[in-house]
Amino acid sequence: MLHIVNKSPFDTGSLASVLRVAKKDGGAVLLIEDGVYAAVKNSATEASLKAAGMPVYVLQADADARGLQSRLMDGVNMVDYGGFVDLVAGHDNVQSWL
Amino acid sequence: MSDDMDFEEGGAVKKFMFVNRKAPYGTVYALEGLEVVLISAAFDQDVSLAFVDDGVFQLVKGQKTDGVEMKNFSPTYRALEGYDIEKLYVERESMEARGLTEDDLLVDVQIMSAAEMGDMMAQQDVVISF
Numbered sequence: 041m042l043h044i045v046n047k048s049p050f051d052t053g054s055l056a057s058v059l060r061v062a063k064k065d066g067g068a069v070l071l072i073e074d075g076v077y078a079a080v081k082n083s084a085t086e087a088s089l090k091a092a093g094m095p096v097y098v099l100q101a102d103a104d105a106r107g108l109q110s111r112l113m114d115g116v117n118m119v120d121y122g123g124f125v126d127l128v129a130g131h132d133n134v135q136s137w138l
Numbered sequence: 139m140s141d142d143m144d145f146e147e148g149g150a151v152k153k154f155m156f157v158n159r160k161a162p163y164g165t166v167y168a169l170e171g172l173e174v175v176l177i178s179a180a181f182d183q184d185v186s187l188a189f190v191d192d193g194v195f196q197l198v199k200g201q202k203t204d205g206v207e208m209k210n211f212s213p214t215y216r217a218l219e220g221y222d223i224e225k226l227y228v229e230r231e232s233m234e235a236r237g238l239t240e241d242d243l244l245v246d247v248q249i250m251s252a253a254e255m256g257d258m259m260a261q262q263d264v265v266i267s268f
Contacts, residue, residue, distance in 0.1 A: 041260045057159065057191055060231065063256035135265040138159065138167070 042068050042131040045075035049085045054137040064093040070119070070127055072099040076106060081113045090115060099124060152263040153184045158193035160268065162212070163203065168196050169211050171268030179221035186225035188255060189247070194232050197243040215245045229255045
């Protein structure tokens with residue numbers, strides 16, 4: 041299952057809930073919109089993403105819009121809109137966490 | 139209206155899960171989610187409801203909304219059975235973190251761990267979050 045998070049982890053608990061609940065096997069996390077703030081290097085959330093046990097993807101356009109191009113942690117995978125579509129198509133199911 | 143406008147009989151049944159993660163009255167999500175669940179009942183699909191995070195508060199007994207002049211929609215959860223919606227899942231960690239036990243809930247539910255909830259989500263065809 042692809043888990044999409046679009047809210048800042050400093051504002052809402054949706055990312056924390058994904059990391060608690062999501063089935064790791066076959067799971068992936070895609071950060072979009074304000075969700076991309078979770079992947080900032082040296083942030084309070086970096087360690088939890090590193091320990092996610094699932095691949096983590098960040099939508100490039102949203103990171104760029106927020107000035108985060110060179111401020112993201114190692115180990116995340118950048119995707120463009122085409123990559124977003126590929127992720128959705130490549131997983132059995134998708135959950136957009138509100 | 140011609141017959142071909144009818145929904146196909148015996149079409150594929152999909153597994154739908156509605157995930158409730160918000161408390162009932164502070165935002166409209168819980169009520170809107172419940173409306174969608176009731177609509178889904180008309181389509182004879184395999185529907186389940188999950189209650190995670192503050193969504194657990196939707197099921198607390200004794201809600202009384204006269205003072206805030208909002209509709210108390212909590213009795214509706216007890217009516218879901220009449221629409222053949224009987225799969226209600228509550229995540230134990232969320233419930234316990236909020237000081238609640240199964241006895242505090244107004245309807246029979248299946249309590250499960252976060253990991254079991256994750257497994258349940260992964261089995262769905264469609265997951266809609268409220």
